[in-house]
Amino acid sequence: MIDKILADQIAVTVNKLYNLSLSASELSISKTRKEFVGDYTLVVFPFVKAARKSPEQCANEIGQTLVAQYPFVESFNVIKGFLNIIVSGSEWLNFFGQEFNKSTFGFAETKSDETIVVEYSSPNTNKPLHLGHVRNNLLGFSVSQILKANGKNVKMVNLVNDRGIHICKSMLAWAKYGEGETPESTGLKGDHLVGKYYVLFDKHYKEEIAGLIESGYKKEEAEKSAPLILEAQAMLRKWEQGDAETIRLWKMMNSWVYQGFDETYKRMGVSFDKIYYESETYLLGKDLVQKGLASGVLFHKEDGSVWCDLTGDGFDEKLLLRADGTSVYMTQDLGTAMLRYNEFKPEKMVYVVGNEQDYHFNVLRLVLKKLGASWAKEIYHLSYGMVELPQGKMKSREGTVVDADDLIDGMVQTAREMTEQLGKLDDFSSEEAKLLHYNIAMGALKYFILKVDPKKTMMFNPAESIDFNGNTGPFIQYTYARICSVIRKAAERGIKVSDKLTYGIEILGEKEKSLIKMLHDFPGVVQEAGNNLSPALIANYIFELAKEYNQFYHDHYIIHEEVESIRQFRLDLSSFTASVIKNGMNLLGINVPGKM
RNA sequence: GGUCGCGUAGCUCAGCUGGAUAGAGCAGCAGCCUUCUAAGCUGCGGGUCAUUGGUUCGAAUCCUAUCGCGAUCACCA
Numbered sequence: 001m002i003d004k005i006l007a008d009q010i011a012v013t014v015n016k017l018y019n020l021s022l023s024a025s026e027l028s029i030s031k032t033r034k035e036f037v038g039d040y041t042l043v044v045f046p047f048v049k050a051a052r053k054s055p056e057q058c059a060n061e062i063g064q065t066l067v068a069q070y071p072f073v074e075s076f077n078v079i080k081g082f083l084n085i086i087v088s089g090s091e092w093l094n095f096f097g098q099e100f101n102k103s104t105f106g107f108a109e110t111k112s113d114e115t116i117v118v119e120y121s122s123p124n125t126n127k128p129l130h131l132g133h134v135r136n137n138l139l140g141f142s143v144s145q146i147l148k149a150n151g152k153n154v155k156m157v158n159l160v161n162d163r164g165i166h167i168c169k170s171m172l173a174w175a176k177y178g179e180g181e182t183p184e185s186t187g188l189k190g191d192h193l194v195g196k197y198y199v200l201f202d203k204h205y206k207e208e209i210a211g212l213i214e215s216g217y218k219k220e221e222a223e224k225s226a227p228l229i230l231e232a233q234a235m236l237r238k239w240e241q242g243d244a245e246t247i248r249l250w251k252m253m254n255s256w257v258y259q260g261f262d263e264t265y266k267r268m269g270v271s272f273d274k275i276y277y278e279s280e281t282y283l284l285g286k287d288l289v290q291k292g293l294a295s296g297v298l299f300h301k302e303d304g305s306v307w308c309d310l311t312g313d314g315f316d317e318k319l320l321l322r323a324d325g326t327s328v329y330m331t332q333d334l335g336t337a338m339l340r341y342n343e344f345k346p347e348k349m350v351y352v353v354g355n356e357q358d359y360h361f362n363v364l365r366l367v368l369k370k371l372g373a374s375w376a377k378e379i380y381h382l383s384y385g386m387v388e389l390p391q392g393k394m395k396s397r398e399g400t401v402v403d404a405d406d407l408i409d410g411m412v413q414t415a416r417e418m419t420e421q422l423g424k425l426d427d428f429s430s431e432e433a434k435l436l437h438y439n440i441a442m443g444a445l446k447y448f449i450l451k452v453d454p455k456k457t458m459m460f461n462p463a464e465s466i467d468f469n470g471n472t473g474p475f476i477q478y479t480y481a482r483i484c485s486v487i488r489k490a491a492e493r494g495i496k497v498s499d500k501l502t503y504g505i506e507i508l509g510e511k512e513k514s515l516i517k518m519l520h521d522f523p524g525v526v527q528e529a530g531n532n533l534s535p536a537l538i539a540n541y542i543f544e545l546a547k548e549y550n551q552f553y554h555d556h557y558i559i560h561e562e563v564e565s566i567r568q569f570r571l572d573l574s575s576f577t578a579s580v581i582k583n584g585m586n587l588l589g590i591n592v593p594g595k596m
Numbered sequence: 597g598g599u600c601g602c603g604u605a606g607c608u609c610a611g612c613u614g615g616a617u618a619g620a621g622c623a624g625c626a627g628c629c630u631u632c633u634a635a636g637c638u639g640c641g642g643g644u645c646a647u648u649g650g651u652u653c654g655a656a657u658c659c660u661a662u663c664g665c666g667a668u669c670a671c672c673a
Binding site: 028030033035036041043045046048049055079080081082124161164165166278303305314315316319321322323324326328329332333354355356357358359360362383385386418419422424440451452453455456457458459461464467468469470471472474475477478479481482485486488489490536537540543544547550551553554595596 | 598599600601602607608609610611614615616617620621622632633634635636637638653654665666667668669670671672673
């Protein structure tokens with residue numbers, strides 16, 4: 001980008017002047033802050049010693065040399081140790097035009113062979129998706145889009161946790177208390193129906209425990225010997241033995257859940273290339289353990305359990321097989337990672353999983369490495385923070401979880417109310433209006449979540465998330481819709497919208513220049529975000545862009561009285577801005593409506 | 597207790613590979629609809645960047661220590 005080219009040339013000049021050998025990346029060159037005059041700023045403090053001159057002398061010297069040597073350096077000014085460089089408009093635009101023709105916003109045109117597997121979502125089939133899953137899904141999907149835009153061959157995968165004692169709990173509760181209820185008979189979404197029985201199990205289980213404690217049991221004993229939990233464990237054993245009736249029940253209830261999940265995924269706008277089921281993968285990893293034992297990486301304890309000694313690496317010993325030969329979470333994950341690696345031979349495997357599993361992934365990488373997997377270092381744990389509510393943490397047992405479907409319903413409802421209140425959609429058909437409500441609601445929700453740094457614990461305030469003012473998705477959608485409106489209206493007046501910025505350079509103001517430069521830097525942002533896996537960065541960038549455009553719009557309120565060249569330029573600018581906003585929002589998985 | 601993460605305006609968050617006077621939005625106050633979308637715009641007030649010591653021309657940013665909050669250290673997944 002222009003920054004780099006500029007930096008290269010400045011490096012040549014500085015090196016020659018002071019007999020140094022600095023690379024462009026070692027120079028501190030940034031865009032000039034808006035309160036100062038200039039386009040780019042070089043910090044000269046680092047050369048002061050070599051130059052044996054004051055910062056001001058040094059900066060002036062470099063500035064004069066640059067102006068003399070390069071036509072695109074128009075002039076400069078010096079404030080303390082800061083050299084502000086002013087780039088010549090026409091030279092700069094010339095460069096800009098070339099770059100613009102070469103590529104559109106830096107999205108790779110050719111796909112690389114590099115495959116990246118992104119695992120996200122990974123729900124349990126015993127309860128509906130909640131707010132925490134929403135953050136997971138949006139992050140996973142956004143990151144995948146960002147990587148795709150960077151030319152990677154992305155495989156989005158989901159590992160569904162469809163077996164285990166927790167699944168048996170809801171199965172058992174349904175069998176005992178369900179009276180044959182189905183999604184059809186109740187009108188409930190399948191995942192909600194199953195979730196209802198999971199809660200019901202917990203309720204009855206707690207009652208049994210309380211009863212046992214009253215009759216003299218200790219708490220731990222009561223928890224272990226309550227009839228319900230024993231029954232659930234028995235059911236799990238039956239499942240593992242392939243008992244026909246148990247499997248039938250399990251398949252039926254899971255199919256309800258999947259239908260419910262599909263609906264929620266669809267509403268969130270996320271999708272997967274491949275879905276793994278834990279019931280099919282939970283035995284994986286055992287052969288890895290055998291190999292590990294053979295090679296001496298793993299060892300047996302007296303009771304027959306298998307462990308990996310990680311004490312030399314700052315971790316504890318890690319269990320991989322129980323004494324009875326059954327595997328644990330880590331064993332399965334080792335097996336699944338191996339399976340996935342062999343299947344895709346990816347350059348990187350991204351796991352979108354909450355930060356409470358940081359330890360797990362550190363251990364996973366380490367054990368894989370010890371087992372001889374050279375690719376273990378390519379596992380990237382996209383670790384995200386919890387979502388908290390104003391009342392505190394979400395706890396399913398205390399009923400303080402925010403259900404994903406309820407949340408989306410609420411957002412759509414609010415969008416509808418706001419829209420009707422403003423009376424803007426009078427000329428919309430009911431279908432159009434419905435779609436718009438959905439787009440606005442999801443835009444608000446998605447942006448609200450994605451604008452926060454993934455690794456940080458975030459506060460989810462329902463009241464604020466549906467605010468349509470300020471740094472929000474709807475603000476950006478609104479801005480985009482207005483740009484489209486300008487273009488549309490101009491077309492009605494017969495003004496052509498061209499793709500190239502070849503007009504009006506003489507009348508470019510500072511604002512236009514800085515706006516175009518911001519757009520021009522967009523590819524860099526994508527690149528950086530792709531590498532850092534940070535949708536938050538893109539979200540904030542798009543907001544800045546939308547804000548800048550709004551400012552521009554208000555500064556040039558009356559366009560139809562202006563001269564043709566200015567019109568032409570403004571239109572180019574508008575269409576350019578529009579596409580950048582749209583591309584950026586697409587990266588985040590947010591729809592932007594053309595009119596609002 | 598060990599390890600990891602976080603601490604920036606009343607609130608929610610940017611900024612963190614060291615650069616100029618630390619930025620947005622919300623909330624509060626004062627203005628702006630005859631023109632293309634007021635879901636908007638303008639202005640005002642609001643800060644010991646948790647504390648401490650260091651590194652240097654320069655620290656919210658890097659390092660030490662302390663305090664506070666959280667996660668984790670399961671034969672749960």
